Amino acid sequence: MSERLTDIEARIRSVEQLSSVIEAMRGMAAARAQEASHHLAGVQAYAATIAAAIGRVAPSRQTPATARWRKGSHLVVALCAEQGFAGGFSRRILDRFVRLRNDSQDQAVKLLLIGDRGLLAALERDLQPSWSAPMISATAEAASLSNHIMEEIYERIGKGPVERVSLLYAHPGGAMADIIERQIIPFDASQLDRPAGRTPPLLHLSPETLFESLAEEYVFAEICEAVVLSYAAENETRMRAMMSAERNVSETLETLTASARRQRQEEISNEISELSTSILSSASA
Template identity: 45%
Template structure:
């Protein structure tokens, strides 16, 4: 009995330690999600400045319309199904995120396109899930662990992406990522990065075009590449915030399970302690009764 009670008490101590770990992980995830959200305004402001510059550069186009060239300077495909469709999928690098990676990969697997899909999967755990779903992972990289790593990752993705574009191995690029949500559901958004849509940028109404030192086509290609970089930075930051919110929800569920386990163990401990006390009382009572009976037998007079 005492062995079982000591085992239960040891488990209670272990579960209390686990509760501390779960609470710490929840706090870290909340802080990282909040920090990621705070960086979004700066990224969007940068994208706005680049977008305004693209609008100014479009004034230099002789046709006063969007150029028919891709940001890399090569002519876009006509969209008849030739070439490769690159799908950038942002997943999680670390665990304890529930079904976060599964939702993102399933959304990528449902993406249908006449071109052959080549997947850029970000996040080692996402790569494993993608392979389980039979997706062709052409390129992968670890997901960021801190918000300060976002620009470096966006730069790596941009480099790998434009290497394929310049080599004629890709004609379309789509970005898939999760966005932070208050609700428990995970929302996945899809953005078309390339071919670059110049028509979404307003050309300013003024008489004089800006003075530039680069050919207009090259200038627009450079600006478009910078704009794609900011889009990747924003998507990575949103995905990182969504990942940590998924981790927060997982830790809340874990804490609930920990409390339920603690309640059960404390109940078992009380029951075992009560049984142990009862057994000791019964044993002492039996010993006293036996001693009293023996004493009475010794005092009985002879016949």
């Protein structure tokens, strides 16, 4: 009996240690999600500034460079999880990619995958990315990763026909993150509001050249926003997973504590019984 109680108490200590680890992971995920939320406001303000500039210099509601986008492949940048304990985060992104690919008929759909955990999940499903890179581990890395993605996209555009480029990412908030598909190339100026009643700006470049430069900057801002949103969604998902794990650990701890209590009572009862038997034996002798 004593060995059994010792085993239970050892398991209780292990579960308590696990509970501490889970609590720490939940706290880190919550802090990262909050950090991403604060960073997002700056990214969106930057995108809004670029959008306003485009609205003032755009020579028309259409993209000047539309003609160079000919029939070709569809590049899908899928933002998945970098770390584990995020539930089905990467799986849901990849499920959406598979549906998108299946719906594309004859068009070649190429997967540009972000996130090491997402890469593992993709390989398990026999999905071979055309290119991959690690996801950010802090919001300060968002701009660097966005530049890296931009470089890869434009390098591929330069090498062969690309018809369009889309982002696939999770949006935080709610019980389960929404999966967003967003086309970023070709850039469509008609999606932006043009300010009315303002004097046209004095330009030192042709409107078309300036427009293309601003359009690229806006695409960068869109990628950066998606990266930050995905990072926030990943950490929100991890936080919810840790909260669920905490509940399971708490229930396990309660069960083990009750079991240890019963074992302890049985030991005490057995000791009293043995002592009573010994006293009775001594008295009868």
